[in-house]
Amino acid sequence: MLQTIRRIILAGAAVLGPWHAVAAQEAAGPRAVPAARVAHAATAGMLGTALAGQRAVAVGDHGVVLLSDDGGQRWRQARAVPVDSTLTAVSFADAEHGWAVGHAGVILATQDGGETWRLQRRAAQEDRPLFAVHMFDAQHGVAVGLWSLVLVTGDAGKTWDSVALSPPEGAKRADLNLFSLFTTPTGELLATAERGMLLRSTDRGQHWAYLASGYKGSFWAGAAASDGVLLAAGLRGSIFRSADDGKTWARVDNPGKASITALLATGQNVLALGLDGSVLRSQDGGASFNTEQRDDRAALTSALRLADGRELLFSRQGPLPDRR
Structure with a gap:
């Protein structure tokens, strides 16, 4: 089994996405080790x-958490992170309260805007x-993850309860890998998954319905435009769009294969990022x-849009400087 995300990217055939490999050695670790504070964290x-x-x-990698208070001009490492596991996603409810998730089933929480983090969950034995x-x-x-893992909390993460999913139509079990989460303007929550599938919840993750796009590959990212149009994208440059609430999907032209x-x-503005440094923009x-x-040709992984309209791009080599 591949040990690092970088090796998956270089292999060029990451079924689980560029950052979604299971690091078996990491997951089997007997204890959580705090992330090291290093000069090259950025x-x-x-x-x-x-x-x-x-x-x-x-x-991101090795439990690194980076913070910037000047619009991405300067970055510093968080003061305390209790794990050195790869962190894959982060979400903030307000300026102070945030949660991050990652390998070994880790869930971290912060109450000071990301300066310090505490461990809420770790399930290394589950892989x-x-x-x-x-x-x-x-x-x-x-929070969602490997093999249809869905966890919900209603008490700020003091407890995270597992939600059992029904199998997709024609399948014997629910075993899709769930890669990303996004919301619609009406507050519905969607997850992107393998086999061209999306899942939708109207009750904050307690129950889910499947949306089939007709695509057979993995969707690594999703978004909803202001008018409720749904977008999903992923493997080999695939982009799919639904203008009828997920009932039907059409492939959007993209000559790129990354x-x-x-x-x-x-x-109505949509930004898409590719592993080969491609930046795709839509105004419709x-x-x-x-x-x-x-x-x-940086391997792009994530983006933020600031209040002033500027975009911050992130990669496998850390935050990227603003080119404008």
């Missing part, structure tokens, strides 16, 4: 990002990493995209 691969008020927060987390508010949230790792929708709710190629 070059660590960043996999998940969120805004904590005006603060930008990024999480089931968590890939995404979404907090509706400071009490209610959902897998898409992130989608960011603001109004994802109906069409224009593509530009970064000269450095």
